[in-house]
Structures are given as structure tokens and as C-alpha cells.
Amino acid sequence: MSATSPLIDELVQELGKLPGIGRKTASRLAYHVLDAPEEDVEKLAQALLAAKHGIHLCSVCCNFTENEICDICANPKRDRTTVCVVESPRDLAAMERMHEYKGLYQVLHGVISPMQGLGPENLKLREFLQRLQEHPEIQEVILATNPSVEGEATALYLARLIRPSGIKCTRIAHGLPMGSDIEYADEVTLAKALSGRQAI
Amino acid sequence: MSATSPLIDELVQELGKLPGIGRKTASRLAYHVLDAPEEDVEKLAQALLAAKHGIHLCSVCCNFTENEICDICANPKRDRTTVCVVESPRDLAAMERMHEYKGLYQVLHGVISPMQGLGPENLKLREFLQRLQEHPEIQEVILATNPSVEGEATALYLARLIRPSGIKCTRIAHGLPMGSDIEYADEVTLAKALSGRQAI
Numbered sequence: 001m002s003a004t005s006p007l008i009d010e011l012v013q014e015l016g017k018l019p020g021i022g023r024k025t026a027s028r029l030a031y032h033v034l035d036a037p038e039e040d041v042e043k044l045a046q047a048l049l050a051a052k053h054g055i056h057l058c059s060v061c062c063n064f065t066e067n068e069i070c071d072i073c074a075n076p077k078r079d080r081t082t083v084c085v086v087e088s089p090r091d092l093a094a095m096e097r098m099h100e101y102k103g104l105y106q107v108l109h110g111v112i113s114p115m116q117g118l119g120p121e122n123l124k125l126r127e128f129l130q131r132l133q134e135h136p137e138i139q140e141v142i143l144a145t146n147p148s149v150e151g152e153a154t155a156l157y158l159a160r161l162i163r164p165s166g167i168k169c170t171r172i173a174h175g176l177p178m179g180s181d182i183e184y185a186d187e188v189t190l191a192k193a194l195s196g197r198q199a200i
Numbered sequence: 201m202s203a204t205s206p207l208i209d210e211l212v213q214e215l216g217k218l219p220g221i222g223r224k225t226a227s228r229l230a231y232h233v234l235d236a237p238e239e240d241v242e243k244l245a246q247a248l249l250a251a252k253h254g255i256h257l258c259s260v261c262c263n264f265t266e267n268e269i270c271d272i273c274a275n276p277k278r279d280r281t282t283v284c285v286v287e288s289p290r291d292l293a294a295m296e297r298m299h300e301y302k303g304l305y306q307v308l309h310g311v312i313s314p315m316q317g318l319g320p321e322n323l324k325l326r327e328f329l330q331r332l333q334e335h336p337e338i339q340e341v342i343l344a345t346n347p348s349v350e351g352e353a354t355a356l357y358l359a360r361l362i363r364p365s366g367i368k369c370t371r372i373a374h375g376l377p378m379g380s381d382i383e384y385a386d387e388v389t390l391a392k393a394l395s396g397r398q399a400i
Contacts, residue, residue, distance in 0.1 A: 014247040045245040047214040
């Protein structure tokens with residue numbers, strides 16, 4: 001006979017499926033839920049369902065949106081000649097927080113990762129290539145996949161796909177992050193910073 | 201214009217209200233929810249609501265239960281002469297994991313904490329004192345509140361309340377945790393270990 005009720009066990013199990021939430025944290029969250037005001041818990045459950053049911057992919061850039069087309073693609077003030085390719089909507093949100101980039105986006109929803117059995121067919125690539133064909137105003141594609149092995153491979157793959165169309169293809173710069181220390185920089189970053197040096 | 205949809209913002213805000221979940225973690229969880237299978241999210245939302253609506257306090261010991269009386273109080277094999285007083289259902293679950301204690305429990309749902317404006321009236325004390333009166337078979341009350349300032353104060357307060365009834369009142373032992381090092385023990389714990397020494 002367990003000290004906790006099956007309903008609590010079930011809740012702990014479901015919470016424990018979230019990323020970064022282990023069994024102990026899940027248990028702490030479950031007991032918090034039981035102590036919390038009923039309306040707070042209902043609001044959380046509703047927010048979960050509303051987001052899951054109401055959010056889908058923008059038909060242009062594959063970003064998360066609750067409309068047919070996301071706010072960025074629908075914004076007439078954005079520069080339609082430039083498309084920034086990112087791995088995920090979270091990366092897109094990070095780019096937007098910078099308030100520097102005024103162009104459009106394309107979200108791949110993944111990277112090419114043979115180790116995880118993810119090939120180009122698992123990305124939103126078909127949508128992107130079709131978009132490039134249908135929108136001749138696009139002059140530059142900025143490849144902003146992560147500076148990881150998979151991100152680099154995906155960027156190279158995309159660059160090779162796009163090059164024949166004559167569209168300019170650029171990759172975000174790799175180098176020392178601002179405020180960091182050359183002394184503590186890893187060799188690969190330092191090598192990238194050196195090879196990517198620019199005239200000042 | 202935000203890069204994220206209001207539904208995502210709402211979900212991030214609700215998740216961020218959970219204890220130990222900051223804005224960044226809430227955002228990570230929200231994007232996980234959007235990527236997760238729909239049925240998983242529905243199961244989580246249902247588990248939240250089912251636990252919140254289905255769980256209430258045991259009419260005997262104030263533990264969380266989905267029945268009128270919790271499994272422990274309803275179990276005829278438990279020793280009805282001993283009641284262990286704990287602060288929360290989580291402490292009760294910790295005691296049960298030990299598989300050593302065979303008596304019953306009383307959950308206070310809090311401690312006396314003047315700093316937080318919590319007095320005896322905020323605890324499930326009235327229920328407990330009534331229970332002691334109605335159940336003359338209770339011979340011992342084990343005070344297992346936490347070894348914190350508030351827990352100690354609550355234990356002392358309870359001991360003073362219970363003593364006139366003639367029921368034996370004990371406090372769980374304080375001392376060095378098993379596997380620890382005297383060298384690194386704090387002074388208060390070491391003093392408690394010394395004053396609580398027992399003949400071997």
C-alpha cells in the first residue's frame with residue numbers, strides 16, 4: 001500500500017516526462033499543485049491545452065503561430081529580401097530579442113543528424129525550397145543554425161541546395177563571444193575567430 | 201510585436217508560477233509542450249485537474265487522499281496506539297519510504313512561523329486535539345516536524361498542549377546523519393548529537 005494516492009502518482013509520472021524534471025522535482029511540483037489554489041491549477045491546465053490546440057506552424061516560415069501566417073511574416077515593415085534560417089522557434093525568439101534583424105525567417109524544426117537518424121526529409125526543407133522559388137524578391141539567405149556539428153552540416157547542406165538558384169547565402173559569424181577571455185577560449189572557437197578575422 | 205504568440209506567453213507565465221521554475225525553464229517547457237504529442241499534453245493537463253479535483257484531506261489524519269479516509273488510516277494492520285505528527289504530506293511520504301514505522305500519522309499542513317504570520321490557528325491543530333480526545337487508544341505522539349527553528353517551536357508548542365492529557369510525547373532524534381563526517385558537521389548538529397548521546 002503506497003503512502004500516496006494513485007492520482008498523485010499519475011501526476012508525478014506525467015510531470016516527470018517534462019525535460020529536465022526528474023522524479024524528485026516532479027514530486028515537489030505535484031505537491032505544490034495540491035496546495036495551490038484551484039483556479040491557478042485550472043489556468044495552468046487550460047494554458048497547456050490552449051497552447052497545444054491553438055498553436056500550429058505558420059504557412060510561410062513554419063514558426064509557431066495561432067494564425068494562418070505568423071506576426072513576423074504578416075508584418076509589412078519587415079524586409080522581404082532576407083530570410084534567416086533557424087533550427088527552432090526558440091532560436092527565432094532569441095534572434096528577435098536582439099531587435100537588430102528586420103528580415104523574415106524560416107524555421108527548420110530540426111537539424112540533419114545521422115546519429116539520431118534525422119535526415120533532410122525530417123526538416124521543413126520542401127516548404128523552404130518552394131518558398132524560395134515562389135518569392136523571387138528573396139536575395140539573401142542567412143544560415144543561423146547552431147555552431148554544432150549538426151548545425152554546421154545542415155548549413156553546408158542548405159548552402160549547396162540554394163547556391164544554384166543564385167541567391168546569396170551567408171553563415172552567421174563564429175568567434176569569441178563578447179566579454180569572454182582569449183585565455184579560456186577553446187581551440188576550435190579560437191581557430192574560427194582567427195580564420196574569420198576581418199579588416200578594421 | 202512579439203516573436204511569440206500570446207498563447208505561448210500565457211503558457212510560459214503559468215509554468216513560471218511553479219516553484220523552482222524560472223522564466224527560462226518555463227520557456228523551455230512551453231516549447232517542449234508545443235513539440236510534444238497532443239495526447240501527452242492532454243494527459244498532463246488531465247492529471248493536473250484530476251489530482252487537484254480528486255484529492256482532499258483525510259478526515260482522520262489530514263493526509264492527501266482521494267477517499268474519505270486515507271489508505272494508512274484505513275489499514276487495519278497499522279498500530280493505532282502511536283501517532284506521528286509531520287508538517288506535510290511530503291514528510292509523511294518520506295517516513296513511509298523508510299518502511300519502519302507502523303503507526304498512524306497526523307499532518308499539520310504547516311508550521312508555526314511568526315515571521316510568515318503563521319500561528320497555531322493556521323495548522324490542522326483543532327482536528328488533531330479532537331482526535332486525541334476521541335481516540336483514547338493513542339498512547340504516544342511522535343513529533344516529527346523538521347529540525348528547523350519553526351519545526352522545533354511547533355514541536356515544543358504541541359508537546360505543551362498534549363502533556364496535560366497524559367499521552368507520552370516524543371521528538372525524533374537530532375544528531376549526525378549516517379555516513380556524514382564529524383569534521384564537517386555544523387556546531388548545532390554536533391551539540392545536538394552530544395547532548396542526545398545514548399548508552400550503548
